[in-house]
Amino acid sequence: MNWARHLLKVLVFLLLSPCLLCLGSGVYIWVHSALRERGIHMGNSVWMPLGPRLEQRHLPNHFYVGAHSAFFTRDWGEHSALWRIGPHWTRREASFEGALLTLTSAEGVWFGLVSKPAPDGPRDARIFQVIRSLDEGVNWEERGRTSGMSSLLAVSSEEVWGLGTELQVSTDGGLTFSSVSLPGARDRIQERLARGADGTVWLLGHAGLFRLSDQGRTWTHEPLREAEPQAGDGGVLAARVEGGLAIRRDSPGEPWRVFTALPHRVSALAVVGDTVRVVTHPSDPFKDGWDAWYHHSEDGGRTWEHTNTELTPHIALYGREWGVGRELLGQLYGRLPGG
Structure with a gap:
């Protein structure tokens, strides 16, 4: 080649x-x-072209993959659309008034967050509407409204976490939310939610690692002064440490295992047992290029395979092998649930 x-x-x-x-x-x-x-070799799977190349005006904003479905979103002005991705096609599945900020799924239920202008109040006032689908994205219903929220994490069909100007949790499928108090101020740009070990939820950011359980009623904190946490999943934390990007399982005595010295940031992480899948992208694309790299381990991070995907950084991963992304020219590649 x-x-x-x-x-x-x-x-x-x-x-x-x-x-x-x-x-x-x-x-x-x-x-x-x-x-x-012939596709892109991604560790334990091959990502194949998915349908025809998209026109530049139809390029996705974000990708999302769950246990049974894969989607991408597009927004323009105060309107958004959700597209379903199939092996040989893409299909517009739903439309929304407002900007569809994020999607998340658990136990076959999808949740989304739509930002739209408030009917009353100042011109720049926004409302944040939680939406839910019980049939893999075919039909959507409105749930509760929140303030200042920018991301969601579904832990189950009932427990949903939200992060924005404050940390919030819902135990009734996104209908109502309550605040969770933690030390320090919340930063919706630098902080992120992730699935921890044994049903816990992690809050990652400049303050380190917060481990939350029992819907936020109990928590612990680890400063992580030697690391800059960037992602987490399945009880595995990914961070920048001295020497490069590394992972660490959240168990006593577990070391940081560096998997790349590239000047990258983590953009996606999926962990199932000892299978660890990481997507990284250059911190400075003008200096180091735009291509996303894929890093794959089948032994918990002791050994790795590395692939320059030549795809843009907006890649979604799920489970042991599912995922989807696109190249600069608009061709989608991936391995879809059930495919």
Whole structure:
């Protein structure tokens, strides 16, 4: 494949030549498609092309994968659309008034968060509507409204956490939320929610690691002064430590295991048993490129396989092998639940 990659670089050079712009663009797309027609090897699976290449005006904002379904979202102005992804097609499944900020699923139930203008109050006032689907995204119903929320994490069909200007939890499927008090101020940009070990919920950020249980009534805190936590799943924490990006299982005496020295950040993490899957992207894309890298371990992080996916950083992972992403030209690649 080395000769093919060299040819691809030559074609990129030709693209920059004004006299060959149209010809170069067409040949680039053809060769790039030919190089990827056998899919992308991602550890224990191969991600294949999913349907026809999307037009630039229809490119996804975010991808989401659950136990049975995969979606992408698009928003424009105060409108959003949810598209279902199939092996050979994409289909518009639902539309919403407002910006669809995030999706999350657990036990076959999907939850979403829609931000839209408040009917009363200042022009910049927003309301945050929680929505729920019980049939894998076909039909959606409105649940409760919250204030200042930007992300959700579903732990079960009833327990849903929200993060924004404060930390909140719902125990009735997103109908009502109550505040969870922790030391320090919440930072919806730097902090994130994650699934911890044994049904716990993690709050990761500059303050370190908060482990929450019993719907937030009990919690513990670990400062993590030697690490910058970036993601968590299934009781495994991913962070930047001295020497690179590393993972650590949340058990006493567990060491940090560095899996890459690339100057990257973690954009996705999925853990099932000893299978650990990580997607990273360059911290400075103008210096180090735009391609997302995939890192795969089947022994809890002791040994790794690494793949330059040549996809954009917006990749979603789920379980041992499911996931979806796209290349710059708009072609989706992935391995879908049930596929």
